[in-house]
Amino acid sequence: MRLRFGRSQGAGRALLVGLMALLAAVAACGNGSSGQSQNVKLVWWHNASEDPGKTFWAQVAKDFHTAHPNITVEVVPIQNEQFTTKIPVALQSSSPPDVFQQWGGGQLGDQVQAGRVEDITSDVKPWIGQIGSAASNWQVNGKQYGVPYSLGLVGFWYNKDLFAKASISTPPATWDELLADVGKLKAAGIAPIALGGKDRWPDAFYWDYLAVRLCSKQTLQQAAVDYKFTDSCWTQAGVKVKQLLDASPFQNGFLATPAQQGAGSSAGLMGNGKAAMELQGHWNPGVMNGLTPDQKGLGDKLGWFPFPSVSGGSGVDGAMLGGGDGYSCSYKAPKAACVEFLKYITSVDVQKKWAALNVGLPVTKGAEGGVADPNLRNLIDIRGKASFVQLYLDIAFSTSVGQALDDAIANQFAGSATPDQVVKTIADAAKNR
């Protein structure tokens, strides 16, 4: 008996030694990225997994290294949809990326609350002014936790030819005009509005925008802090949505239509002239063009008009719904190098080059000239005149509430929730946040 015990103990010890060696090796790997020497490495996760963005950011990393030889940037492009699942896991780990894609708003708030994002308020103070008010969406409690490089707008893209066919001379400026134009388009046998209901977030644009028109700025901002949805303006948003739904303005089977995949998607229907308008982000022309046989889309037949005004609300005139892209430094990042990199990315020079890709609206003052695309140029002017840009509500709120909001609104679009139920579902999600 004694002998056997002794032997197995020996085997156990060998196993333990092996395990420890393995752990040591793993630990060594983890330590590799944060050396104490002069040379610093930044691991950078961005969401431009396709060209032109992919090549562009690779060049940015190279140029930055040339200007700062002691800082190496390791670029890791990650497909956009994968980001949402990878980021929380990576931030929870002990070796997160140093610089990573950041949409701001409530998700940033969650990350800050968990202590996973670096406070860079004082570091960016000297130069953050050049970005203007866009930077405020990357703040939490007045402190800067990220820096945007783009801020886009949501509005109606429309087909000028189809509007003319329905004898609509000017795009609708008020909610009632929009409803009237829906009637005219239907009378002319044209699907008035394309909607990617399968993806749910396009539905939410309508509700969000109506909330922006009906709720005061104070109410909107306070909701992202205390998550109280008691103001009647939230329910009113749903009441207006019901008005629109009652006019059945969307294409046949819109509940199962994807927003961006294939010619049958809402963007595909728009691009191929099968629907007259679509409430979508600034990126939509790019998506539409890619879904047409000649890759050119509607060309100059494409127009844009802002979400119409709604009477009787306390929303700020000219307020816009939008959202953008930015970067944050994680809690493990070498702060000085990371901030230096953010400064470089948002410099006029880099922003101008990025603007020339015509994929979005740059934020740094002086970079506007880089945008060649007339649609995007137009949006930059409009953004300049906007009183403020409200982040999409699913981004502005904590992720769990934001996604519940998208679902609740989608339920109303599917006819299985009333305006009251939408608000109640959102409030319930806020309680379980």
Add this chain to the structure above:
Amino acid sequence: MRLVGSPDRRQALAGAGSASDRAAGSTAARRRLRGRVEIGLFVAPALLLYLLFVILPIFMAGYYSLYHWSGLGDVTDFIGLGNYVRAFQDDVFQGAVMHNFTIAALSLLIQLPLGLGVALLLNRRLPGRAGLRLVFFAPYVLSEVITAVVWQLLLQPDGLVDATLRAAHLGGLVHLWLADLKLVLYTLFVVITWKYLGFGIILFLAGLQGIPRELMEAASIDGATELRAIRHVTLPLLGPTIRIWAFLSIIGSLQLFDIVWIMTLGGPAGASTTMVTYLIDRGFRRYAFGYGSAVAVILFAISLVFAIAYQRYVLRRDTEGALTRMVG
């Protein structure tokens, strides 16, 4: 002569045995030990991976499920069974469970007779039998993702399905296949059937190969019609295959995900949500990892209870001697 293991022997070892006795015992013990160390060494790597990637995550999910946790920060907000209570009270989750059970029931009711019928036909001597088998089996080889994307295109309004129906003067049958809340689950079931029928057929064909021809011949000599022969000879002998197929089909129905996620994302308005799409949606889309874990544990429990009950009561006679008793 003393037999090994006889009472005398044991007595001898227990008492003050001779020196040679003790040496022999020690050698045997050493050999046994060596055998165990060898087994340990060979099993350890696989066991380690199994523990690390299967057993540990199950326990971690159980642990997280007791907390309110967004996936970020420390796991500190203990809420006991709160997540489970919330899940069982949630209409969408209740709907998801119902959808899974509906798909499982439909599979048994429709796929089983259909698969059996086709397998019986394909088991006969037909011209072009190999080609037909290929036709039925091909969808199973396609990946779920491709299947889902193709069917999504076919089923979109005015897509190929609608156009075909109209061309056949069946325009009245055209529906919003994926956008109709009452219809979407059944549409998905048709796609799932198209995809997995081939698998059932292959299993049944393999089972049919194992049934000796003589039995059918004997039945026909005894004057049994073909239908009676199938009913009383083929089906009973195909029993083990059918039971295994049903087991796989039900487990697959409970864990249904890919096709639903791609074609509908569980929508519209949760009309096609399954337990797994629900769990991915809540866990990863809403960052409710504690809650998502609770849903995962519930799914695991349902599958486990079903699997054990099925093994115990349905598969027992098929596996008798192989699993239920020690071999050798």
